[in-house]
Amino acid sequence: MPVISPDEINVILATDCGSTTTKAIMIEKIDGHYRQTYRGEAPTTVEEPAANVTIGVANAIAEIGELAGRKLLDENNEIIRPARGNEGCDIYISTSSAGGGLQMLVSGVVREMTAASAKRAALGAGAIVLDMIASNDKRKPFEQIQRIRELRPDMILMAGGTDGGTEKHVVQLAELIAPAKPQPRFGSEYRMPVIFAGNKEAWPMVRETFDDSVELSQVENVRPILDRENLGPARDMIHDLFLEHVMAHAPGYDKLIAWTDAPIMPTPGAVGNILKTIADTAGINAVGVDIGGATTDVFSVFHGEFNRTVSANLGMSYSISNVCAEATMPNILRWVHVDMDERELRNRVKNKMIRPTTIPQSLEALIFEQAVSREALRLAYLQHKEFATTLKGVQQQRTVGDLFTQDSGGNSIVDNMQLDLLVASGGVLSHAPRMEQTAAMLIDAFEPEGFTRLAKDSIFMMPHLGVLAQVHPQAALEVFERDCLIYLGTCIATAGKPVPNKVAFEYRITGDVTAQGEILAGELKRIPLAADQEARVSITPHRKLDVGNGKGQTIEKTVHGGTVGIILDGRGRPLLVGSETGYSRQDVSQWVEALNLYDNEPLISSK
C-alpha cells in the first residue's frame, strides 16, 4: 500500500459492498475542508455469473466518474492512484457485508461473564453471533456438540476463565468444540479459524486438544481479571482473520484487498467505529441504529463505553414477519390511527417477506410499515439495553442509598436521560417521505428522555466514514458533521407517568425562536427551529416528572434545530400506548396531527 501524508490527500474513494448493492462515495478537499461530493451504486457481484466483487465496485466507481466528470478507472478497470489533475484518487478504502457478513460462534465458561465478554468482542468487531456456548447454558454436552455441528460459522471465538483462574472448564469447552469438527460456511478447502482469548494458563492444554483441522490462534484474554474487559486484541484478531480467511474466500476479494489502502472492515464494525469516534470527540453519549431488511443493528457509546448488538431477525423485509410474530399484531396496530383489516395485513406481511424488495405504494401501506418499524426498533433497543451492561459478577461499592437494592452488577449502561444524540439509518428511517416521520419513529421506539438531539444518516455513508476514520480521522469527522448527518431537531421529553389532564411541563423558549406555554399529559407539540438555529429552552416539569434535573426541577439548556425542529413530548416514560391502560387511538391521531405526519386525503380517497 502506498504511504501518503494525510495533508496531501485530496480525493478519497470509498465503497461499501453490501449483500445486494455496492455503494461508492467520493470525498474531496474543497477550500481546505473535506466534503462528500458524488455518490454511485451498482449491484454487488459476488455471485454468478460475475462472481467477482471488483466488477460491482468498478461499476459503482464508474458511475461516480461519470457524474463527477473525473476519470477514476484506467483501461484495465483499475483505480487510478494517486490523483493527478482531473484523474484518479489519492486513497481507496472499503467495507463489506457481502455474503451475509461475518458469522461467528462464541464460547466461554460462564454465560453471563466470559461468554458475554466474548460475545461483546465479536459483536464489536461487526460479526453476527450465531450462538453462544457456555458451561452453564443449560444444554447437555451432546446438545452443545450437536449445535456446533449444525452451525456453519466463519470463525469461532473461545474465551473462558480469568488469567490464572479455571483451566478445567476452559479445556472442557475445547473438548466440545474440537471433536464436533465445525465446518466453515465458505469452501471446504480452508480450516476453521478458532481464536482463543481465555485464561492464558490454559492455552497449552487447549492447543493440545485441537488437531490440524482448525487454524488455532491465541490473543490476550477478553477478561483477564473479573472486573476488567480487554476486548481490543480479540477484536483486532477477528478483523485480521476476517480479511485473511472469510474475505479471501469470497470471489474477487483477493483483488479488492490489493486495491484498498486500509484493511477492509465488516460494515457494522465500521459504523461502530465512526459512532465511537464522534462520541469521543464531542464528549457525548450517542446511540445509532441501522434498520435493514434482515437485521437491526444498534450501537451505543455511553461514557466512552462502546456496545453493539445485532438483532438478526428484526428487519423490514426478509424478517418483517418475524417482527410481527415477536411484537404481536395488537402491539403493531396500536401505532396505527386508521382502520385496517388484520387478516389482510397478515397476508401483506408475508407477501413482503417473500418479495422483500417491494415498496409501499399507498399511504395506508406506509403507515403500517412505519408502525412495524417502531416495534422492530423498540425490540432491538430492548435487546441492546439488556446486553450493554456493566460487568457481571463484579461486586460494586454500595452507598446507603443502595441499601435496599440487591443488584450484584450487570445494570444496563444505556441511560436514556443521559443520551445526547440519536442517529437513524436504514431504509424505513432514511427514506421516509417526511422527516417528521423519521423523528416520530425514533422517539416512539427509543423513548429518549430529557434533551436528545435527533439525526439521520443522509445517504448511508457511516460505514465508509468508519473505515476512513482509521486512516484519516480529520476527513472522516469533517464529512460526518457536514454531509453525513441531517439533523432533525431536538426532542424534549419527561420521564415518569404524567397525571391525566394535568400539565406535564411548562416551557419557555428564547433565542432564534421564542415561545412559551404548557404541554399537557399525553400531548406532543412541534416548534420549528431550523438546522442552523439555536434556542435556549427552560422546562419546568410537574412534581412527579423529571426532565434531567430531578422530579419537578426546572432545567435550562441550549438546543439545536433541524428539519423538524423542537419536539415537546409530554407523554411520559415509559411510553404506554394501546391496551386498557395506555394511550388510545384517538391520542395517536392527535400525535399524527401535531407532527403533521401524514396527509389524510389519500386515505379518504382510497376508501
Added chain:
Amino acid sequence: MAHAYTPGLKVTECTNLRVRRILPISGSVHVQKGQDVQAEDVVAEAQIPGNIFPINLANLLATAPAELQNCMKKEVGDRVEIGDLLAESKGIFGFFKTQYNSKSAGVLEAVSKITGQVILRGEPIPVQVKAYVTGKVVDIMPEHGVVIESTVAFIQGIFGIGSEAYGPIAVACQTPDEILRAEHIKPEMSGCVIIGGARMTNEAIAKAVEIGAAAVISGGIDDQDLKNILGYDLGVAITGTEKIGPSLIITEGFGDIAMAERTHRLLCSHAGDQASVNGATQIRAGVMRPEIVIPLDQTHSSETIDEGVVEGILEPGVTVRLIRDPYFGRIGQVATLPSEPQVLGSGSKARVLTVTCEDGEEILVPRANVEIIAD
C-alpha cells in the same frame, strides 16, 4: 430509460435444465458422465462423522483425570459396544473397584488427562444425494457430486415448505381461480403432486396429509392456515426442512389469489406425468425458490438454464405481475417506463412504470412492485 432490470419467476413449457447435486462433505459419486439417471436414483453418497458421546469418566470412577489413562480398558481408536467394560478404577489395595460399562457404541476417540472426559464417536451417518430430475449426467465433480441435464417443463413458485418430493401430477381444480378444498382431494391422489387453483385451504392440506400426497401446488395460502399447519408463525422465509407430509408450493403469494392462468394450464397439460418438486425456499443471499420440474419425453432444443431466480429486462410489452397492494396479483403488460421518479400515494418518490392490465385499465406502479412472468 426504456428498460430496467427486475427479478422474475420462470414458468416455461420447455427448457434444458441443469441441476447441481452436491454432497455437503466429500464422499463418492456413484454415476458416470453420460449416464441416464432416474429422479430417485442415488448419485452420490458420503459419510458424516458420527455423533459424539462425551462421558465424564474420571468423575464416574472417582479418580483423578491424570490417573484415568491407567484405568482405561480400551485404547484410543478401539471399537466399543454397548455394555463393554470401558474403564475400571484401581480401588483400594485392589478391592472396591468401580467399573464403567459403555452405554453407547462407537469408537474411542479421546481420553483427556486434564478434564477426565472420554469421547466416543458413534457410527458414521450416511448422506445420500438423489438425482432429483430424470436426465443425463453431464458433469462429474469427483468426490463431490454431479451435474444433471434434462429437458423439462419448469415452474418456479414463490414460496413453499417441505423438501424434495416425487410423484405423478393429479389435477384437483379445473380452473385457476377455484379454491382448493378438502373435497377436491381424492384417495386415489395418494403419492401424487396435486394441482389446485386459487388459495389452498387448511382443510384441503389436512386431507392431503391424510391420504399421503407427495405435494400440493396452488395459487395462494392464508397466513393463518400456514401458522396452523406449521404450529408456529413463520418468521423468515427459509424453509425446506418441515415435516408435515406433502411439500406445499404457492405460485403467487399469500391470501385469496388465483394461480396465474398460464401456470395452471401448463401444469394441467401434464396430468399423469411424473414430476419432481422441491418446496425449499430461501429468500436471502443466494435466493432459492420452490419449483416443479416435469421431465419431457422427447428432446427439445431449447436454451439451457441453471437453477436460480431469473432476471429479466423490463421493457414495454413485457408481461408482469403486480406484487404489492393495492394491486397485488394483477397481471398486465408494461406500457411505459417514465424515466423521472414520481410521487406515490404514500408520499415517497420512486421510479415507476405504467401497466395495462388484462381488463384494459392502465395503472401506475413503482418498478420495485412488479415481477416479470418469464417464458
